[in-house]
Each structure stands twice: as structure tokens, then as C-alpha cells.
Amino acid sequence: MKIRLYKWSFMAAVACAVLFVLAPISAFAHAYVVSSDPAANVVLDTSPAEFVIDFNEPLEEGFHEIAIIGPNGDNVADGKAGIDPNKPSRLSVAMQPDLPEGLYTAKWNVVSGDGHAISGTIPFQIGKEASNSNLPIHPSTDGGNSFPDWSLVLVRWLFYGGTAGYLGAVVFHAWLLPRRNNTWSERLRRRSRTVWLTGFIASTTSVLLSLPQQTASDAGGGWREAFDPVLWRQTLAYTTFGEIWKIQLLLLGGWLLWTLFLLRASRMTRPRLFPLGGAMVLSLGLLLTKAFIGHAATAEAQGIAVTADFLHLASALIWLGGVGALAYLLPVTTQHAAASRDHPSVSPENHLYWRAIRRFSILAFFMVAILLGTGVYNSLLHVPTLYSLTHTAYGRILLGKIALTLICLLLGGLSFLRGRRAEKSLNAGVWYEFGTGLVVLILAAVLANLPTAATTPGPAKLTERLDDGTKVTIYVTPNVVGTNLFQVYVHGPDGNLRNDVEQVTLELTSKEMDMGKTEIIFPGDSPPEARELMTMGGRWNVHVHILTKSLDRYDYDTELTVGNP
Known part of the structure; x- marks a missing residue:
């Protein structure tokens, strides 16, 4: 047994190492503005014909708007905003002609590719005579970094908790109980049916409520907009969420019929694998759809990201559901075995109890290995730096989730040791592990509705070792859209600063869209620092030229990921 565990541990470690090597490119998840025309804080001589905003990713076709608020508080947009069919990441609206001088603010709201509604403001000015003292330094974005509404968390948590309980009961009867001993007492039937019905109702309620809840979020009007049939049709027809929700509704119909079949099959004294297997496939299918309307759906390697997200969640729910089944279903099973034993000298209930615990230990090992491996991948995808891990809401909540998961692992490890030694029953320890897991699911629901930490990578340090041993280090602070401090240091092979550098030139070009070229020059006889305005977030190519x-000339390219303020 020990050799097998060592073998499994080695395989899990290799899988984690492979995921580290194949570290994914960070996904920004929520859409963000990369440029606008007129640009933020610009002063125009004449009135523009339209207002155009370019985002980093395609937008959903529903629930988009731009309002241009003029000096007198009126909306001077001429008609409704529209998405460019040839460039689905561009939103524009026509403006009334011959607008008077003054301060203007473009208020926009869109639904990003991961299904989350975001909004913001972009100020600009017409006429140099108008006072620009009230213009902000940067455009603002509302809702992108705010804590999710309680209803978003509750609806998502209902689905996670319900599916975990349902899957746990299926796994309990299909695997944890030995087939030869797996007879269903009347008390076990009642408890199993209760778990399946409760899990199905909770998951179904979550899916059904997610449509009005998503509609309310996209419309920006709260729950008073949630049950408007016109807005429902817009959600279903023009958003990715709507397309996925219709698939979920079909799966719910099949899951309902199969659950009824499973409940009928549970009346038998011995369960059959066929109804249990079908119930698991349908519940996992519904779980898979969630990965297509989350952060993973906006990643560059979408197929890998969606698969990792699904496996991460499925393994967590099967593990937690199995713990709940041990706490709620296993005791009545062993009581039934004790009541039906033939010889007082034999203890079938004790044998059955610890055999089920050992089987769960094997299942939990594989689920935890998948959970940790996919967790590493997802963390690399959504949290690119240690700075973003500790300085963003997403990163801090992820740390809390990791801490509670480690507590679950510790409690599970103690249960595993008891199972190996067949000591006294687990009792309260299993309930503690299950309760901690439910709290972890709350944090998972919060993370699903927060922008990822990739939007705030923090100060950057770009280091390159050249062929002759020269080391070039570039610092960018604070590394966000707006004014940044660039510093360049060139060290020789001996580790000392080189004093023969005539000039260092940085040429920055955006990898997201054509924004032209930004050139920063550092003369060799001046302090190696300069301030430059970064006009958009995302990935930038930095061409370094040293004379x-x-x-002698040195040239190379590196990449800089700029965050949003």
C-alpha cells in the first residue's frame, strides 16, 4: 500500500511540475478599455462626430450603452450605441453636431466576455477656454473591482453546494460501499433520497435564478429589472450566458427525469450502477457548462483553461460530497449492518465502516491531486505576480480559500490515519471537514464573480542577460495605465554599472492592437530614469537598444504586461 501511495505522490508531483512548466498566459477576464476617441482628458478644438471605445476583447451584443453628458447635464449622444460588426471589441455612438464648449463625460456600460457587467466614465473637453480643473487624471471604471453583490454569491453557492451533495451520495453508493455488502436499509433509502432531492432542488433553483439575476446585473438596475420579459429576451438572444443557460435548461430536464429514475431504483434492496452512472454524467455535464461562462472562457488557450476549470470544480465537489456522505449516510449503513449480523463474535458494521473509509481515502487522493494540479494552473492563469496576489481582492480571497482548503486537507489526513489504523469512528471530525468545505465553496463563489488579479500585476522588473555577460534591468512603476516611471540599469559581467553606455532606447508597441510606437530615450550621461504615459493596459513588446x-550595439525584445488603475 505504501509503495502505491509513493507512486501516486510521484505522479501527482510530476503533473504539478508540468503545469508549472506550461505556465499559461494570464487572462484578464473582465473586459477593459484600451483606447477611446476622443481620448480621456483630451481637449478638442471642435465637436467630434462620434465617440468610440475600443476594449481588449469582444463584447456581448446585449446591454451596452454610451451616454455623453454635457455641461448642462443633458445626454448629447445622437441615437443608440452599437458594436462594430467588423470589430466586436469596438463600441461607438454618434454625437449631436456643433456641441458647445465645456466639459463632457462619456458614461459607458458593457457586458464582457465572461458574462460580467462593467461600466465606467471617460472625461474630455471641447474648447480650450473651458476650465479643465475638474478633469480627472484617469478615466474611472465602476464595478470592475467592486465586491460582488450577495445575490451573485448566494446563487452560485447554491449550485456548488447542491451539486456536491448530489454527487457525494452517488459516489457513496457506486464506490464507497462494497458491492457485496451494499444493501439499502429503509433509513438509508430515506437519507439518500433526501440528499438527492435537496441537491437537485438547490442546483435547479440556482440555475433558474441565474437568469433574472444575470439580467439584473447586466441591466444595472438591480432586482427591479430582474423579471422584465423584454430584458430576459435580450439576455437569452444577445449574450453568451443566454446561450449557455438554454443548454443548462435542457440538461436540467434530463437530470430531473434521471433523478426520478434514480429515486425509483433506490427502493430496491441493492442499487444498480446504471442509474447511478447516468445521474453522475448529467450532473457533471451541467457543471461543465459553468466553465464556459466564467473567467476561463476568456483565456487565450480557452480549451485548456475551460477543461482545467471544470476538473478543478468537479474534483472539489466530489471530494466534499464524499465527506458529507461519510458524515450523513455511512452511520446508518453500519447501524443496519450491526442489526443484521448473524454471529455475535463477528463485527460486520466495523468492517464495513473502515472499508468504506479506506475506499474514500483512495478516491480523495485522486480528487485532491486533480484539485491541486488544476489549482496551480488556474492560479498562474489569473494571478500573474506575488504583488497581485497580495494587493487585489481576488488574490487575498484566493489566499483565504487556499488556507481553508489546507485545513480540509489536514482534517482529511487525520481521518486517513484513523482509517489505516481502524481506530474510533470519525464522528465530529468529518462534520468539521464538511463545514469547512462549505465555507470554501462560498469563497469560490466570490472568486467567480470578481475580476482576476491579472489586471493588477504591480511594479514590473524586466531582466535580461546578454551574450557577453552584460545584465540589463528595467523597472516600471507603478506599471498601470497612466504616467509611469521607467528606470534602466546596465551592469557589466563584473556586476558593476557600465560607464561606457552612450544611450539606451526603449521602443514600446502594444500587442493588443495598433497603437503606434512609444519611444523612451535614456542618455548615458543622465539619470537612468524617465516618465512616460502608458495609454492602455495589456501586453506590450519592449524593444531594447543599447549603444x-x-x-557597440545590443538589441533584444522583452514583454511588459501593463495593469489597469
């Missing part, structure tokens, strides 16, 4: 006093 020495002896006319």
Missing part, C-alpha cells in the same frame, strides 16, 4: 561609446 556604447565605442559604438
Whole structure:
């Protein structure tokens, strides 16, 4: 047994190492503005014909709007905003002609590719005579970094908790109980049916409520907008969420019929694998649809990200559901075995109890291995730096989730040791593990509705070692849209600063869209720092050119990921 565990541990470690090596490119998840025309805080001589905003990713076709608020408080947009069919990441609206001088604010709201509604404001000015003292330094974005509404968390948590309980009861009868001993007492039937019905009702309620809840979020009007049939039709027809929700509704119909079949099959004294297997496939299918309307759906390697997200959640729910089944279903099973034993000298209930615990230990090991491996991948995808892990709401909540998961692992490890030694029953320890797992699911529901930490990578340090041993280090602070401090240090092979550098030139070009070229020059006889305005977030290519006093040249390219303020 120990050899097998060592073998499994080695395989799990190799899988985690592979995921680290294949570290994914960070996904920003929520859409963000990369440029606008007129640009933020610009002062125009004449009135523009339209207002155009370019985002980093395609937008959903429903629930988008731009309102241009003029000096007198009126909306001066001429008609409704529209998405460019040839460039689905561009939103524009026509403006009334011959607008008077003054301060203007474009208020926009869109639904990003992961299904979350975001909004913001972009100020600009017409006429140099108008006072620009009230213009902010940067455009603002509302809702992108705010804590999710309680209803978003509750609806998602209902689905997680219900599915965990349902899957746990299925796994309990299909695997944890030995087939030869797996007879269903009347008390076990009642408890199993209760778990399946409760889990199905909770998951179904979550799916059904998610439509009005998503509609309310996208419309920006709260729950008073949630049950408007016109807005429902817009959600179903023009958003990715609507398309996925219709698939979920079909799966719910099949899951309902199969659950009724499973409940009927549970009346038999011995369960059959066929109804149990079908119930698991349908519940996992519904779980898979959630991965297509979350952060993973906006990743560059979408297929890998969606698969990892599904496996991460499925393994967590099967593990937690199995713990709940041990706490709620296993005791009545062993009581039934004790009542039906033939010889007082034999203890079938004790044998059955610990055999089920050992089987769960094997299942839990594989689920935890998948959970940890996919968790590493997802963390690399959504949290690119240690700075973003500790300085964003997403990162801090992720740390809390990791801490509670480690507590669950510790409690599970103690249960595993008891199972190996067949000591006194687990009792309260299993309930503690299950309760902690439910709290972890709350944090998972919060993370699903927060923008990822990839939008705030923090100060950047770009280091390159050249062929002759020269080391070039570039610092960018605070590394967000707006004014940044760039510092360049060139060290020789001996580790000392080189004093023969005539000039260092940085040429920055956006990898997201054509924004032209930004050039930063550092003369060799000046302090190696300069301030430059970064006009958009995302990935930038940095071409570094170094010229020495002896006319030696060094050229190379590196990448800078700029965050949003």
C-alpha cells in the first residue's frame, strides 16, 4: 500500500511540475478599455462626430450603452450605441453636431466576455477656454473591482453546494460501499433520497435564478429589472450566458427525469450502477457548462483553461460530497449492518465502516491531486505576480480559500490515519471537514464573480542577460495605465554599472492592437530614469537598444504586461 501511495505522490508531483512548466498566459477576464476617441482628458478644438471605445476583447451584443453628458447635464449622444460588426471589441455612438464648449463625460456600460457587467466614465473637453480643473487624471471604471453583490454569491453557492451533495451520495453508493455488502436499509433509502432531492432542488433553483439575476446585473438596475420579459429576451438572444443557460435548461430536464429514475431504483434492496452512472454524467455535464461562462472562457488557450476549470470544480465537489456522505449516510449503513449480523463474535458494521473509509481515502487522493494540479494552473492563469496576489481582492480571497482548503486537507489526513489504523469512528471530525468545505465553496463563489488579479500585476522588473555577460534591468512603476516611471540599469559581467553606455532606447508597441510606437530615450550621461504615459493596459513588446561609446550595439525584445488603475 505504501509503495502505491509513493507512486501516486510521484505522479501527482510530476503533473504539478508540468503545469508549472506550461505556465499559461494570464487572462484578464473582465473586459477593459484600451483606447477611446476622443481620448480621456483630451481637449478638442471642435465637436467630434462620434465617440468610440475600443476594449481588449469582444463584447456581448446585449446591454451596452454610451451616454455623453454635457455641461448642462443633458445626454448629447445622437441615437443608440452599437458594436462594430467588423470589430466586436469596438463600441461607438454618434454625437449631436456643433456641441458647445465645456466639459463632457462619456458614461459607458458593457457586458464582457465572461458574462460580467462593467461600466465606467471617460472625461474630455471641447474648447480650450473651458476650465479643465475638474478633469480627472484617469478615466474611472465602476464595478470592475467592486465586491460582488450577495445575490451573485448566494446563487452560485447554491449550485456548488447542491451539486456536491448530489454527487457525494452517488459516489457513496457506486464506490464507497462494497458491492457485496451494499444493501439499502429503509433509513438509508430515506437519507439518500433526501440528499438527492435537496441537491437537485438547490442546483435547479440556482440555475433558474441565474437568469433574472444575470439580467439584473447586466441591466444595472438591480432586482427591479430582474423579471422584465423584454430584458430576459435580450439576455437569452444577445449574450453568451443566454446561450449557455438554454443548454443548462435542457440538461436540467434530463437530470430531473434521471433523478426520478434514480429515486425509483433506490427502493430496491441493492442499487444498480446504471442509474447511478447516468445521474453522475448529467450532473457533471451541467457543471461543465459553468466553465464556459466564467473567467476561463476568456483565456487565450480557452480549451485548456475551460477543461482545467471544470476538473478543478468537479474534483472539489466530489471530494466534499464524499465527506458529507461519510458524515450523513455511512452511520446508518453500519447501524443496519450491526442489526443484521448473524454471529455475535463477528463485527460486520466495523468492517464495513473502515472499508468504506479506506475506499474514500483512495478516491480523495485522486480528487485532491486533480484539485491541486488544476489549482496551480488556474492560479498562474489569473494571478500573474506575488504583488497581485497580495494587493487585489481576488488574490487575498484566493489566499483565504487556499488556507481553508489546507485545513480540509489536514482534517482529511487525520481521518486517513484513523482509517489505516481502524481506530474510533470519525464522528465530529468529518462534520468539521464538511463545514469547512462549505465555507470554501462560498469563497469560490466570490472568486467567480470578481475580476482576476491579472489586471493588477504591480511594479514590473524586466531582466535580461546578454551574450557577453552584460545584465540589463528595467523597472516600471507603478506599471498601470497612466504616467509611469521607467528606470534602466546596465551592469557589466563584473556586476558593476557600465560607464561606457552612450544611450539606451526603449521602443514600446502594444500587442493588443495598433497603437503606434512609444519611444523612451535614456542618455548615458543622465539619470537612468524617465516618465512616460502608458495609454492602455495589456501586453506590450519592449524593444531594447543599447549603444556604447565605442559604438557597440545590443538589441533584444522583452514583454511588459501593463495593469489597469
